[in-house]
Amino acid sequence: MKPFDYARAQDVSGALDAGKIIAGGTNLLDLMKLGVETPERVVDITRLDLKRIEDHEGGLRIGALVSNSDLAVDDRVRRNYEVLSRALLSGASGQLRNMATTGGNLLQRTRCYYFQDVASPCNKREPGSGCRAKGGATRLHAILGASEHCIATHPSDMAVAMQALDASVEIEGAEGTRTVPLAEFYVLPGDRPDIETVLKPGELITAVILPAPLPGRQTYRKVRDRASYAFALVSVAGIVSVKDGVIEQAALAFGGVAPRPWRNLEVETALAGREPTRETFDAAADILLAGAEGQGGNDFKIPLLRRTFRAVLGELTQGA
Amino acid sequence: MTIHQKMDAPDRRNRLDDMAQGVLSTPLDRPEGPLKVSGRAPYAHEVQPEGMLHGFFVRAPRIGRLVSIDDSIARGTAGVETVISGPKLIRNPAQGTANSAPVQPDADIYYIGQPVALVVADTFETARAAAMNVRLDIAEADRQPVNPTDYDSPEDQQSTQGDLDGAMAEAAFTVDRTYTTPAHNSAAMEPHAAIAQWDGDKLTVRSSLQMLKYNRNEIADSLGIDPANVRLLSPYVGGGFGSKLGIAPDAVGAALAAKETGRPVGVVLSRQQVFEATMRRSETKQRIRLAADADGVLSGIGHDAWVSNLPDEAFSEPVTQATPFTYGGVHRQIGHHIARVSRTCAGSVRAPGEAVGITIFEIAMDELARATGVDPVELRRRNIPEQDPTSDIPFSSHKLAEALDDGARTFGWDDTLPEPGGRREGEWLIGQGMASAVRVNALMESKARVTLQPDGTALVETDMTDIGTGTYAILTQLAAEMLGIDAANVKTMLGDTDLPPASGSGGSWGAASSGASVFLACQGVRQKIAAALETTEEDLTLKDGRAIAGNRSIPLSEVLDGPVESEGHIEPGDTGDAVRQATWGAYFCEVAVNAVTGETRVRRMHGTFAAGRIMNPKTARSQCLGGMTFGIGMALTEELMHDSRDGHIVNRDLAEYHLPVNLDVPQITVNLLEERDPWANPMQVKGIGELGICGAAAAVVNGIFQATGVRVRDLPATLDKVLAGLD
Known part of the structure; x- marks a missing residue:
């Protein structure tokens, strides 16, 4: 150090x-x-007054310093944003969740083995030095949204749920406060994998805003190498409402598969208005996985994501 | 006086069964337990002398020839005292019982992560930061490949009996499969650490080690000093699992730095360094051939193993160690093949040999059960040999059949060989799996001293270690039993080379070996008491602080006019070769495999084990629980990942090296069978430390097959491998 x-x-x-x-x-x-x-x-910044969870325009405003533990057990979160509570509790360990904060969780760095090893070239750590992960151990790596310069995944569970919930990030900077939808907060690696978000130097995340809860059932399903204390190989955050036997609305985000919490609105469009059948799910999965590319060690994530996606949709629509 | 016994003949006196105190074989709590759980049992790096400096290793990031070390930035850093490098700094850890300096590759770098220099500073943080600023000039050099490719087959490690090919050709059923297991790391909770301090020529090292008698010589040889000038202290060890059998770079680095600076120096390896610079278990490839008749009775067994290690290292994962005697069959072939690679040193990790060898063999036996249609438990029963089928010597005792029966009954085993994939609960496919447990039993030379005071308190002294296994507890209750006093009145001192040299902890031999030396020392004390009472040791009863002989019962305080002391000395002898000594058991488990994701959860697990006399059912059970937990890890999650391009270990921390966590481990039950093995030692005790892992993973993998019909032959059975076989 x-x-x-x-x-x-x-x-x-x-x-x-x-x-x-x-x-x-x-x-x-x-x-x-x-x-x-x-x-x-x-x-x-731990002494700053950013530890409150407040009602906000029908939704919630979560202070950047609210701990993962506190957020997971908040009554309003458990009642209206079950997907978020489940995602938080699937992450890390009790001790880590007690310390980890909402803002920090959004900004946690990839678990890519090569990023963490300073003896390995890494474009994210040292732009232009190369990507050693490609051709190496890639079990953790991305199948969507990667570039030739970086194939790392974003490790957060919380952010995946927030992505499905259409959360926004409140940012304080020298020029005042701005609010950025989470969908625009993370940027894909392209040729600058060192740049991960739209945060400008000197800016501070002060809160995450959750809009009013969506109708329907919610869940977060995380698939990993051991039962607890492991990062997602694949995760699915889903909020799905069904009316008169057809899917009314679906909000879905995916973890463990991309450089950012992954959301593809075309997938949701493909589900809306359809009966919740295996054919419907597969057609949506085809859209989700179009362009998915394995690196060898993570090829299994492509079928795994399809299977998990279908199972989550099945669970959220069954008997609804 | 010293009571010496060499195990040249079975000891059928069963003297422990004559004792009267009734404390041995009870679930005594660990005497040091309260210290450990309240943080008052200091581990290696926790007793820091005044003025201690901190050393942090510089790792080699590439394989090659070390041309030069540029440590100018480090040396110029405020707080840095020195940077140590050169041939005395050991680059490989020592193998178990090496008893001399480990292999020293001079200016060569043989594996990534090899420690090449030690930065010594006033704080740990300064040393670590400065170490990152040491620049190494490493030239290309001709080295072994990083992946095992070319194998040698040492002649003395191949054996053939009969005609296995013929047996395979004529058999009603055969299995001929190749399997793999990945490399493992011991991953003890306490990292390797040492604090070294010189007083003139005398060196004291407080370290985390398993076998002090050997470790002292290893350190002395590495430093080129007289072992008599080295004192080692390891009173508490936070897990070893083989990785602390021999010394690691920390002890020698600390000693060299302390010598140069004239101050105490502490060196603790980072978790990443523990993974890279201590022992790994070799990956294995194993081919199993089984030839069986229509009833599943084996006529032939073949077991070939391919493993790897660095050049010049003598250790070679003894994969087939128990294959020669576990099951019958006239036609037998064993092969052992080793590749020299440029990877972290391979050595002892959690039951070297059987942990991976029995596991794979027991998966193959499950395949045979499926092929023959014989229930897996019954198949094993049918193949238990009358005597060691390779050496034609009798077994000292044999409890596999009893363990299979007891385990099956306790678990509620369904012996109808249910069709795979037939039981489903929602998304979960449910299956049962079982496997046998086998581990060779060994005795090592060990010494101890026991002193009994007239007030009825006793002191047990030996340089034995307690690596979390329960040594303090069992030696305490053994002495209490033999001397007829309350366990609370026995103080057991361990982990100090000033005390009589013991076997050390390793190879499951610690309890039997160090225990036997304490037993003999107590016998010496008893003889002295008997002499004072003009009776014989055999006719003497010691109980509740009183000596009873004939019709007299006298308090110890009246018998003794001063402390009574004796040493005990046990040596292995002819009983090691005259009979086949082993420990036995059987595992049973129920697994649930997620039909969507391929994730496996062990829902319940049971093991029945036989390991001679059980000295403490609580600590023995804990050993078995730990072994089975590691078995779950071996089956499902644990894998040291090497980058195939440069051989470096990719997952170097506990976040990515997936040991099982609480949620992976279900309710586990353990039954311990009553057994006395007179061939083992005068206590009839056998080793139990490693038995719990020797085959456990097979029960889980066999359960996955029962649940899904998917046979995973490359461990661990991560979800992708299961998924590949699911619809």
Whole structure:
């Protein structure tokens, strides 16, 4: 770990452009120990007043410092945003969820083995150095949205549920507050995999806004290599409403398969107005998986995603 | 005095059954348990002397020849005292019982992650940060391949009896399959660590080690000093699982740095370094051939194993160790093949040999059960040999049939050989699986000293280690039993080379070997008491602090006018070769496989085991639970992943090296069978530490087949491999 200066922000404006933000530290500290992150200055924001979950325009405004544990058990979240509660509880461990925050979770870095190993070239860590993951161990890697420069996946469960919920991110910067839909918050790697979000230098996430809850059933299904404490190989966040035997509306997002929480509105369009049959699900899965590409070690994710997708849709529409 | 016994003949006296205190073979709590759970049992890196410096290793990021080390930035960093490099710094860990310095590759880098320099600074953080700034100039050099390709077949490791090819040709049923297991890491909770301190020529190292008697010589040889000048302290060890049998780079690095700086130096490996720079279990490829008659009775067995290690390393995963005697069959062939590779050193990890060898063999036996239509439990019963079919020597004791019967009954085994895929609960396909457990039994030389005071308290001293296994508990209750005193009045001192040298913990021999030495020392104490009472040791009863002989019952305080001391010394002898000694058991489990995702969950698991006299059913059970838990990991999740291009270990932390977590482990039950094995040692005790993993994974993999019809032959049975066979 490179020596660094530490400062504690007293208010939001004091955290802007002040250094590398640290909150729970569950990801940043590990990366600093590995030499992946080497901040000169770390700004601790844990004393800021960003720990509230408030009713907001029929939905919720979740402060950036609300812990994953607290958010998962909030009554309103459990009642109206079950998919989010389930996603949170499927992630990490109890100890980590106690420390991990809402804002930090959105910004956690990939678990790509090569990103975490400073002896390996990595375009995300060192732009232009190359991608060692390609042709290497790729069990964790992306089948959608990757580029020749980076095949890493985004590791968050929480963000996948929020993507399905049409969440927005509230950002504070020198020029004031702006709100960015989560769908536009993450950017695909392209030829700059080091750039992961639209956050500008010096900006701070202050909250996540959830719109009013969608009708229908919700679930989050995570498939992984062990029963707990493992990152998703594939996950599906789904909110589906059925009326008169046809799917009225579906909101779906996918984790473990892409550089960002993956959402494809065409998939949802293909489901709307259709009867919930295997044919309908497969047709939607065809759209979801069009262009999906395995790297060898993760080829299995393509059939696995189709199967999990169908099972989630089946569960959410059965008897509805 | 010293009571010495060499096991040249069976000891049928069963003296422990004559004792009266009634504390041995009870589930005594670990005496050190409260210290451990309250953080007061200091582990290797936790007793830091005043002024201690911290060392952190620089790893080699490439294989090749080390041309030079540029440590100018590190040396220029505030707080950095020195940077140690050179041939004395060990680059490979030592193999178990090596007793001398490990293989030293001089200026060569043979595997990625090899420690090449040690940065020493005033804080751990400074040392670690400076280590990242050490630049290595590594030239291309001709090295072994990173992937095992070319194998040698050492002549003395091949054996043939009869005509296996002929037996295969004539058999009613055959199995001829090839399987693989991946590399594993011990992944002990406590990382390898050492604190070294010199006092003139005398070196004291506080470290996390399993076998101090050997480790002392390994450190001394590495440093080029007299072993008599080395004292090792390992009173508490946070798990070893083979990886601490021999010394790792930390101890020697700390000693060299302490010498140079004149201050105590502590070195603790990072989790990544534990994965890269201590032992891995070799990956294996195994071909099993089984020839059976119409009833499933074996006429032939073939077991070929392919493993790997670094050049010059003597250790070679003994995959087929138990194959020669586990099942009958006249025609037998064993092959062992080793490739030299540029990967992290291969050595002992959790029951080397049987953990992967029996597991694969037991999967093949399940395939034979399916081929013949014989219930898997019955198939095994039919193939239990009368005596060791390879050496034609009798078994010292044999409990496989009893373990199979007891386990099947306890588990509720369905012996109708149900069709695979026939039972479904929602998305989950349910199946049962079983396997036999087999592990060779060994005795090692061990010494101990026991001192009894007139006040009825006793001291047990030996340099034995307790690596979480329960040694403190069993030696305490053994002495209490022999001396007829309350276990609370026995103090057991371990993990200090100033004490009589013990077997150390490894190969499941610790309890039997160190226990036997304590037993003999206690016998010596008893003889002295008997002499004082003018009776014989055999006619003496010690109970509740009183000596009873004939019609007299006298408090120890009246018998003894001072402390009574004796040493005990056990040595292995002819009983090791005259009979085949092994431990036995059987596993049963129920698995659920998700028909959508291929995920497997073990729903319940049972093991019945026989390992001679059980000294403490609680700690013995815990050993078996741990072994079966590792078996679940071996079956489903655990795999050290090497990058096929440069051989480096990719998943170097506990987030990505998937040991089973609580949610992966169901309710496990354990039955321990009553057994006395007089050939083993004077206590009739056998090793149980590793038995719980020797085949456990096969029960799970066989359960997956029963549940789904998918036969996974490449472990672990991760969901993608199961999914490939599902509709």
